[in-house]
Amino acid sequence: MKATLILTVLALGLASCAAPVPAATTDAAPASSTAKVAKKKVAAKPKPYPLKTCLVTDDGLDDMDERVSTVYEGQTFEFCCKPCLKKFNKNPGKYVRALAKAKG
Template structure:
């Protein structure tokens, strides 16, 4: 990655001669973090460096777009658990199954927001809300932002999430901030906080039955209207 960034900054951006000056800090942070990750042995240090690299790459790719030669959509997903007291953090991955890298199998499917990164020549607004410049110098088109409700699979066979409370604690969703969302066996599940996800994984069938019952009740109510 460091070598790729070294090559990248030698390119000229026709529409903005100051482009690399503007995004130089992002390039430097991503490059330094990539080099540190080669030798890091402590998992806490690895998480920190990975988060810094991810944040810098998001800022850079929001401005340049993902090269069309990369044949997969690249998404930015938000993890509410790591750096929880600081608003969480992000990671980048190809579209598809959620694979949260910060806490391994315990929280592998946990996220609360995701969006698609722009493609070069079709890009978007940058992180400061300004129209970004693609690598070929053309002004890109607005990026398609995907909300949790648009992006994630339905929790049940219907389009409406059948409950407004946490499956584990019973607390109202949103009472502790934005609900924490995971994908489990192709279903979207919502919790009031990250801690409840661990409890869910101790007995998922119990909580899925609760959700299925709520979905059936919702269907009966709608059918009677």
């Protein structure tokens, strides 16, 4: 009797494991048909710095042996040293106008 009970429980257990699982239903189309390809934004190459001098001190760019640069609004700005870059960062508009004036 004990063996019959164990076999029945095992048979029912195995039968429940073998039952098919209903597939999930969704209203959405497959991802491959609705996926949008994201356009990769490619950063435009910044304009090169046109001068041979620092906008802050008007010294040659290589006079201090600390030449540094930054890009602001798509324009590269070069400076003779880090303190000049700090001054630029405090008021970049001033140096943007100075560069426009220097270029003519």
